Amino acid sequence: MTSRLWPTSKKPLPTAAAITQPTPQELALTGSWTARGIAAVDRQFEAFSRPSGSTLLIDGTNIEALDTAGAWIVQKLLFRLRKNSVVVEIRGLRPAFARLLELIGQEIGDQPAAPSPAEPPGKLENLGRSSAALLEQSLALLAFIGECTVALGRSLANPARLRWRPILFNIRSAGFDALPIVGLLSFLLGVVVAYQGADQLRQYGANIFVADLVGLSMLREFAPLITAIIVAGRSGSAYAAQIGTMAVTEEIDAMRTIGIAPLEMLVLPKIIALLIALPLLTVFADVLGVFGGMLMARAQLAVSYAEFLDRFVKNVSVTAYLIGIGKAPIFAAIIVTIGCFQGFRTHGGADSVGRQTTRSVVQSIFLVIVADALFSVAFSALDL
Amino acid sequence: MTNADPSDTTVIEISQLTTRFGEHVVHAGIDLQVRQAEIFALVGGSGSGKSTLLREMILLQQPESGSIKILDVELENITDVAALALRQRWGVMFQHGGLFGSLTIKENIGLPLREHTGLDDALIDEIAAWKLALTGLKPEVGAQYPAELSGGMMKRASLARALALDPELLFLDEPTAGLDPESADEIDQLIRKLRDLFGLTVIIITHDLDLLWQLADRVAVLADGKVQGVGSMSQLAEQTHPAIRKFFDGPRGRAVQQQAAAQIHAPTGMR
Structure with a gap:
């Protein structure tokens, strides 16, 4: 710190804390003994010792400033020396400093030993704990899915209870936006x-098959998957963060005490909205994906738009389209369930919100891809 | 009431301060002086701008015009270096603690020391443990996370963190709100002890009538964007402004006033 910082300050610049030992029986402390200046003298103190039974005189006349950190290290030294039956006398301290030193002295002697940190758990214990946690979470997820299903069933049986405003809001934020x-x-x-396929197809002169390639892969697999992944990252995380923050600020508890079921208020609108929005987004993705392939087919393989569309209509079945769209509601259910579930599991502070949000995104993307793989197996078994 | 270090040095000087949020005028020319080693309370109804004033004093917000001088440093156009130096000379205890959720209580308290001094980790832990004990918390609390604490414990931990660097100035936002009477009394005593011991200047925002009567050397009442009165509680008791009368009339105000009159005679005696 330089003096220019406080141009009007009346205080002189603090000098660093220092120790001098004019004679073996004497220690002179000078300078400002505050937290910012005592790092070096603390190490000197640590190394300082006197034979037991001897005397020591500490001269504090030239101490300019003393705070608790400074007093602490002085008292620590005194305590250590006195335990070693060295007779220590302090003199020359300003009254205020002496009082502070005394206050610290009362504490330092009977400071309870810090509770020793618990033994780090062994490998087996860790394995057990994480298995138990995983099991507990799976059971909780199962229970949550059950609760959501019941709530959804009840609402569908009595559609007047549905909250249309949040549903429409969610369709806009998760779908339209x-x-x-x-x-x-x-x-x-x-x-x-189309670009990757172009090379291979050109070698066999099978240029026109690009329509089959793009059509089938986009409609069946890529469009639903990429849409679900984007929405999981975009909206699933938002669900977890929103509900998590509400849990931390006791809004969820407040909702319960007022007599509003949090599931009906927070989860159902999101499920219904995404069940509507995700298939529609998938259709949009289908259109844009095929359009991209079509552009590339003309540029790279000289397949005109008319030829491409002709081939596309003939060879890409409606089944492929419906299979793609059909996956979307399942993905939607996964994204909302995981997002809201992780949100509700938030407890504690801001830290926990972040952790649960991360978890929701990772888990929902993971589960979406697992579900997609299961669909592939099922469809091939069914010859679709 | 004893004043350990009577001094006429002014540590905070606010003059002609105005603040506006859009059309809404929060402060319309505030003048205040806080003297060294006094316990100064800032009171006022909801929306009277006391929290805003606090935020402006601790460099979290800029007033529209007027000047704030803290520890002889003018806050307007303060450089980053000067601001950092100034921030190490005060401690702030926020209403809801403001403790970092990802750190244990001990780490929270030791954080200012770790950031701004070159002390050893072991020494920092010892000092943090002592500050923890000073605020009346058990040593076990040090290893806990803020989320595991009750509201009162969070306040104490937050106070311990505010004291980490032995500040010259202590800002307390509602230090006793939400505390049981016993804890509130302990906080009262702790604040007085700190003032007597270190010559600490304490600025408190509060609604706690007990605290105002028992602890505050001077009280400033904020209303309608202005300071309507400054003085000890017994001095203010004689004033007639409606914003001030609120603290004395009404069942609570009267009860505390009688109690205070019975306990301590004329807290004005210190000046």
Whole structure:
């Protein structure tokens, strides 16, 4: 710190704390003994010792400033020396400093030993604990899915209870607002698929098959998957963060005490909204993906738009389209369930919100891909 | 009431301060002086701008015009270096603690020391443990996380963190709100002890009538964007402004006033 910082300050610049030992029986402390200046003298103190039975005189006349950190290290030294039966006398301290030193002295002698940190758990214990946690979480998830299903069933049986305003709001925020990013990414995906296929197809002169390639892969797999992944990252995380923050600020508890079921208020609108929005987004992704492939087919393989569409209509079945769309509601259910579930499991503070949000995104993307793989197996078994 | 270090040095000087949120005028020319080693309370109804004033004093917000001088440093156009130096000379205890959720209580208290001094970790832990004990918390609390603590314990931990660097100035936002009477009394005594011991200047925002009567050397009442009165509680008791009368009339105000009159005679005696 330089003096220029406080141009009007009347205080002189603090000098660093220092120790001098004019004679073996004497220690002179000088300078400002505050937290910012005592790091060096603390180490000197640690190393300082006197033979037991001897005397020591500490001269504090030239101490300019003393705070608790400074007093602490002085008292620590005194305590250590006195335990070693060294007779220590302090003199020359200002009254205020002496009082502070005395106050610290009362504490330091009977300071309870810090509770020793618990033994780090062994490998087996860790394995057991994480298994138990995993099991507990799976059971809780199962219970949550059950509760949601019951709540959904009850609401559908009595549609007047449905909260349409949040449903529409969620359709807009999770669906409509996601159109640009979903459209752009699936368009690029279509371009990439066609581009990668182009080389192979050209070698066999099978240029026109690019329509089959792009059509089938986009409609069946890529469009639903990329849409679900984007929405999981975009909206699933938002669900977890929103509900998690509400849990931390006791809003969820407040809702319960007022007599509003949090599931009905927070989860159902999201489920219904995404069940509607995700299939629609998937259709949009289908269109943009195929369009991207079509552009690339003309640029790379000289397949005109008319030829492409002709082939596309003939060879890409409606089944492929419906299979793709059919996956979307399942993905939607996974995303909302995981997002809200992780949100509700938040407890503690801001830290926990972050952790649960991360978890919700990782788990929902993971489960979406697992579900997609299971669909592939099922469809191939069914010859679809 | 004893004043350990009577001094006429002014540590905070606010003059002609105005603050506006859009059309809404929060402060319309506030003048205040806080003297060294006094316990100064800032009171006022909801929305009277006392929290805003606190935020402006601790460099979290900029007033529209007027000047604030803290420890002889003018806050307007303060440089980053000067601001950092100034921030190490005060401690702030926020209403809801403001403890970092990802750190244990001991780490929270030791954080200012770790950031701003070169002390050894072991020494920092010892000092943190002592500050913890000073605020009346058990040593076990040090290893806990803020989320595991009750509201009162959070306040104490927050106070311990505010005291980490032995500040010259202590800002307390509602130090006793939400505490049981016993804890509130302990906080009262702790604040007085700190003032007597270190010559600490304490600025408190509060609604706690007990605290105002028992602890505050001077009280400033904020209303309608202005300071309507400054003085000890017994001095203010003689004033007639409606914003001030609120603290004395009404069942609570009267009860505390009688109690205070019975306990301590004329807290004005210190000046």
